[in-house]
Amino acid sequence: MINPFSFHPVIEDYNIIKRYFREYETAHSKSRMRDFRRFARLIADAGYVVAFDFVGSVNFGQADTNSDVDFVLYLACENNYKGECDKTHCQTRYQIENLLMRTLIHEYSTLPYEIQVVDCLNLHLLDQELDRGDPMSPALFRFAFYRSICRCVNARVLKPYQERLMQNPQLVEGLTSELNAVFDGLNRWSPHSLSFSKYRSRLTDLGVRIPDSMLQKIRSHLDFGKDQMGDGI
């Protein structure tokens, strides 16, 4: 399926770099993806609707033994609650996180690892916002962004929402015009430029030579980052 921001030049670059690194996916990344596919099924058996969008090292296929798994958690809040998921209104996120951290990771992986929910999106809220079609909606914006750069487990859950978004070109255009602001957010979650250099040195260790064209892509991405985020990286 086409991603909402896939034609934005920075997103395009980001995804080219990501695909490149994914060709050298680590065994740990593969096993974490397998774990989460299994977790999604088990969480569904427990009665919750979930999907995961990975950011960070699993997204780039570069997780190692010590890597945390960072992801966006999609869920359906309890009692058909239509706001942003928070503890006052809803225990669902808490229950799912507990299930993951206290049970599933310990039972199904030989070497337990840390997880970090970087954002949580309520599918009831997404549903409502897709009906409203307001390009200033923070929930729609985050959804379009995550779907454009992340790596999904249980995409089947997100597909109908993404299809509805893509069927509204005006909405996609409105969201795209807001895109630069999101790169500030990227800086907040993870110093992704630092991650690039870390992955690069790993590939060098493996004897993989990164093509000059790819280095240029990485450089232009980093330059963009500096322009957008100041000296914080």
Ligand SMILES: [Zn+2]
């Ligand atoms: Zn909730």
